[in-house]
Amino acid sequence: MDIAIADHGNSQVVIAIMDESDVQLAVENPLVSFGSDSPGQAEDGPLSETKAHPRAFGTFPRVLAKYVRDEHTMRLEEAVRKMTSLAASRVGLWDRGILRPGMMADVTVFDYAAIQEKGSYTDPLHYATGVQEVFVNGRPVVLEGKITEERPGRPLRGPGYVGDAAKK
Numbered sequence: 001m002d003i004a005i006a007d008h009g010n011s012q013v014v015i016a017i018m019d020e021s022d023v024q025l026a027v028e029n030p031l032v033s034f035g036s037d038s039p040g041q042a043e044d045g046p047l048s049e050t051k052a053h054p055r056a057f058g059t060f061p062r063v064l065a066k067y068v069r070d071e072h073t074m075r076l077e078e079a080v081r082k083m084t085s086l087a088a089s090r091v092g093l094w095d096r097g098i099l100r101p102g103m104m105a106d107v108t109v110f111d112y113a114a115i116q117e118k119g120s121y122t123d124p125l126h127y128a129t130g131v132q133e134v135f136v137n138g139r140p141v142v143l144e145g146k147i148t149e150e151r152p153g154r155p156l157r158g159p160g161y162v163g164d165a166a167k168k
Helices: 002-006 020-028 055-070 076-083 085-090
Strands: 107-110 131-136 139-143
Touching: 020 055, 055 076, 055 107, 076 085
Parallel strands: none
Antiparallel strands: 107 131, 131 139
């Protein structure tokens, strides 16, 4: 508690709490969606100043590489559904998760044979390999594997958000 008080609640901890057999059961369950609660991180610059859980960079690549491609725990189409439309609908983001007119175009193009997380608990700050293109709100943030200058992201707020009025 002394540490939390001293740094005004900005302490972080990176832990592994689930046994792999429990993770496997969760991954196989059709009701389980995939997401990450990690803050913004980077390999370099200001967003690299703190350590991170390896899944900050590798949640989705890990599912695709380990559970889909290598272990055949689920089909690719099911994994993509759990990462997109199922996850978006769970948190009430009705304009995301499906590609069709009027929706926000968040798209990742990856090489199925090359997709792989690279971070570990001791060295977590590494981008995954195999990601070729990423579009956020229809604008390219990764092209040919390189990060662009585009920053089209915006905060997504769910039904519980009360706005700045609660701060007054």
